[in-house]
Amino acid sequence: MAPIGKALAHARMARDLTQTELARRAGISRQALGAIESGAYHPGVAIAIRLARELGTSVEALFGEPDGEASSLVEASWFDDARRRAAPPQTRVALARVHGKVVAVARPAAHLTLAPAAGVVQRARRHRVDVCTFRLPGEIDSTLLMSGCDPAVTLLVDWLARRGSPVHAVAIPCSSRKALRALVDGRAHVAGVHLRDQKSGEYNLAPIRRALGNRRSMVVNFARWELGLATAPGNPLAIRGFADLARPGLRIVNREDGSGARSALDQALGELGIEPERLAGYQFEAGGHLEVAAAIAAGLADAGVTIRLGADAYGLHFVPHRDERYDLVFMEDEAGSMPIKAMLDALKSRRFAHEIAQLCGYDTAQMGQVIGA
Incomplete structure (x- = not known):
């Protein structure tokens, strides 16, 4: 997170305000506030004054001069120039230097890929398999298995690779409860969780305690995100909330129990x-989450519950419902292992937090902080 955004995020959290609440009070979108906090966007005078007023501080205290932690601007050749097609603002790109010049290539927000593999199964028996592997023992030991439903785990995989880390992260897409079962069963290093306790309204800690029992664990925050309803672009059916889902003829796409x-x-x-x-x-x-958005984009459903990132990735309309906290939990005795240490190092990096905030629209002000143990 850039220093300019760090001051704003700290002031907001000190007053126990979510990004959604402060954005509403200041008369801006939550995405705009997230961009300001991530350092991707510098507010104009009017917005800066409104934010300072809502936080009971001065503009000078919130918005100082950025330092070297902020992102830099790079001029690059646009890959699609031959087709005379301009790049829309906010297009995600890959950057590479080709024959001495930087080239920007558009990257889809979400797409199907052929996943790399460590080997192939030769024989299976109940819960055990024999695998013909191409990896050395050290490569297997340095692989991090992360179960959960956050699409941003692919950015962590990319981050580790770019930093030359010996650790390779592998995402295991599944529900929060299934992720916790995998952690308990020793089938994953990390479980990603966003489960709200209906009685207390607190996120994750109670469900984690119920799943893990007396097993000692550590819970660290990854981010906060917006959960809501995605609909077709332009919201042609004028869906405003969950009550509208019961209309005759309206189709939803659901997530697993x-x-x-x-x-x-x-x-x-x-x-x-x-x-x-x-x-x-x-x-x-x-x-x-991305699969829900894909089903709506394909016309297989009219609405579904997903995170804003999913809706944005497919150009869908989004109806916000609530802010949620997405935490990562792992066993305490694994804290010193190479895969977990690499993950924690990434979560403590302000640059990584800035990248996740900018690319995903998440609130990463608490990223890497210990939530519970």
């Missing part, structure tokens, strides 16, 4: 007194 998105949907329906069976598509399940 045990996911934070499914839990949020069920809680909202319960509060509204709507039986889940009334919703067309309630049994139509997608495996992750």
Whole structure:
């Protein structure tokens, strides 16, 4: 996080305000506030004054001169120049130096890829397999298995590779509860969780305690994000909230039982007194946040619960519901292992926090902080 954003984020957190709350008070979007806090955007005078007023401080205290931690501007040749197609603002790109010049190549926000593999299964028996592997023992020992539903884990994989880390992270896409089961069973190093305790309203700690029992663990924050309803671009059906999902003819795409998105949907329906069976598509399940967005973009559903990142990746309309905290939990006795240490080093990097905030629109002010043990 750039220093200019760090001062703003600290002032906001000191007053126990979420990004959504402060943005509403200041009359700007949460995404704009996230961009300011990440250092990707410098506010104009009017916005700076409103933010300072809402936080009870001065503009000078919030917005100083940025230092070398801020991102730099690089002039590059646009890869699609031959097609005479200009790059839309905010297009994600890869950068490389080719024959002495920097080239920018557009990158999709989400796409299917052929995943690299460490080997192939030769024989399977119940919960064990024999694998013909191409990896050395040291390479296997330095692989980090991360279970959970955050699409941004791919950015951590990229971060470690760019830093020349010997650790390679592998994402295991699954629901929060399935991630916790994998952690308990010793099938993953890390579980990513966003589960709200209905009684206390607190995130993650109670579900983690129930899943792990007396096992000693550490919980660190990754980010906060917005959960809500994604709809077709332009919101042609004028969906304003969960009550609209019960309209005749409206189709939803759901997440699997045990996911934070499914839990949020069920809680909202319960509060509204709507039986889940009334919703067309309630049994139509997608495996992750991006998959929900992809189903809507393909016209297979009219709406679904996902995070803003998923909606933005597919150009969908987004109806915010609530801010959520996404935490990472691992066993305490693994804290000194090479894979976990590499992950924690990344989470403590202000540059990595800035990158996640800028590319994903997450609130990374607490990234790397210990939430519980």
